[in-house]
Amino acid sequence: MGSAGLTKAREKMMAAGVDEVAIETFAHYYRLLEHGETGMIPEASIEPVEMESLADVEVAEDVAAEAIRHTAVIKLNGGLGTSMGMDRAKSLLCVRRGLSFLDIIARQVLHLRGVYDAPLPLILMNSFRTSSDTMAALARYEDLPVAGLPLEFLQNKEPKLLLDKLTPVSWPKDPDLEWCPPGHGDLYTALRGTGLLDRLIEAGYRHVFVSNSDNLGAVPDARVAGWFAQSGAPFAIEAVRRTPSDRKGGHFARRRSDGRIVLRETAQTLEEDRAALADLTRHRFSSTNNLWFDPVAMKRVLDERDGVLGLPMIRNVKHVDPGDSRSPEVVQVETAMGAAVEVFEGSRLIEVGRDRFVPVKTTNDLLVLRSDVYDIGPDFVLDQTSEEVPFVELDPAHYKLVGEFDKRFPEGAPSMRKAAALRVAGDWTFGKGVEVIGEVSLAADAPRRVQPGAVLSADA
Known part of the structure; x- marks a missing residue:
């Protein structure tokens, strides 16, 4: 034994x-x-x-x-x-x-x-x-x-x-x-x-x-x-x-x-x-x-x-x-x-x-999957619509847990087909129809809101 x-x-x-x-x-x-x-x-x-x-x-x-x-x-x-x-x-x-x-x-x-x-x-x-x-x-x-x-x-x-x-x-x-x-x-x-x-x-x-x-x-x-x-x-x-x-x-x-x-x-x-x-x-x-x-x-x-x-x-x-x-x-x-x-x-x-290989281990991955980076057709197979999958880094203090993540994207994920990276530091809530272009970084010390229809880019 x-x-x-x-x-x-x-x-x-x-x-x-x-x-x-x-x-x-x-x-x-x-x-x-x-x-x-x-x-x-x-x-x-x-x-x-x-x-x-x-x-x-x-x-x-x-x-x-x-x-x-x-x-x-x-x-x-x-x-x-x-x-x-x-x-x-x-x-x-x-x-x-x-x-x-x-x-x-x-x-x-x-x-x-x-x-x-x-x-x-x-x-x-x-x-x-x-x-x-x-x-x-x-x-x-x-x-x-x-x-x-x-x-x-x-x-x-x-x-x-x-x-x-x-x-x-x-x-x-x-x-x-x-x-x-x-x-x-x-x-x-x-x-x-x-x-x-x-x-x-x-x-x-x-x-x-x-x-x-x-x-x-x-x-x-x-x-x-x-x-x-x-x-x-x-x-x-x-x-x-x-x-x-x-x-x-x-x-x-x-x-x-x-x-x-x-x-x-x-x-x-x-x-x-x-x-x-x-x-x-x-x-x-x-x-x-x-x-x-x-x-x-x-x-x-x-x-x-x-x-x-x-x-x-x-x-x-x-x-x-x-x-x-x-x-x-x-x-x-x-x-x-x-x-x-x-x-x-x-x-x-x-x-x-x-x-x-599209694993979802964090809410960073989940945001990309929920965005328009992927289409889902009649065969229910993911179809990548952008040349590269954008890099996403969300502040874990506000986005790590699914419940908190969902509160900050109440109208769904932003458009990310033209995005290269999205880095979010601080507490940001995203409105409907937001678009991310290129490499974007957001930072705030207090809760902020991205207005509906906003276009976020490095030059904005």
Whole structure:
């Protein structure tokens, strides 16, 4: 059974009804943690990686159509958007015209089913906190469920561990805070533990496309499905060129010892390697978190490893109550689903355009998405209308939380098709029909209002 700390963690997980596969996976990482494993990937152990571009790939229409007909879609939907002040699924945020992320995702899938005469099941990996709201929101789409497959499955949870003792933390003020998700690498554990992986294989699905629900650019595109099918790869990830905004984020590389592709996250980077992490000329590609895998290959590797895929560990030290820096420090053991790229022999990467990577992590991102930088057509696919996506930096004191953000854009987002950047310092409320041109900075010490119809530009 291992150490006393692991025994207590096991007992806590069993009492909470956590799946046995998830418990064994947690035990695997606990032992690594106990033996001093940090999950770090030194710069000296890796080298830059090159890849082909989707723009240069030829995929016949019949190959693309056949591939999408055998594709299942999974959206990661466990996030509450707490960093933006939300207490329900972030995917329920309104994007425009009364449509939420979930509405657009559902309509993207339904449209593609009609185009390709494909079953294209949509399945959400929810958390216990997002499940009920999400399923209620999707109830309006009566044609969305596919016979024999669920609309959702739940991600697992694991106990937070006290930093000094590696025992499960107790927090009676809010017992929910004693638990954390195991990172989105839990996808594979949950697929196996729920039996969904077997059901997908039995139903004849050859490809699974996975992406985040807050990335509306991640459409289950038939051309990408066709590329994956003809590649013969067991696993693949869509990558994008890194930009200055990605300097602190993870990137792809190739491990010198065995030539395998690896995904190095920020939390896996040594302090002395931070300059290399930020070097966009050396490490040029980051992950979209849009990935494809062959379910049969996934099952084979999981079976060979007794259900533990063995993804690289990410050791995160936080406070048990993220909002209280005086609360005890805890260790959260996480894994990234993209790290499975190093598990499979023959994994592939492909460079895609930024149109397939439109994540919303902050209200800065949300403002761009709600603006006219993107059109949403009958296929519900985002169509970028400007050459470049403008940079937005809103004062977090007034705009970080969605409720406060909405108060300051009561008539909707300004027009930003001609904008290069919008920086707002202070408390500004925007009237209807405001247009931003070029690079604009606003600053104020007291609440101010941008008048309806105003044109904001660097020269104004």
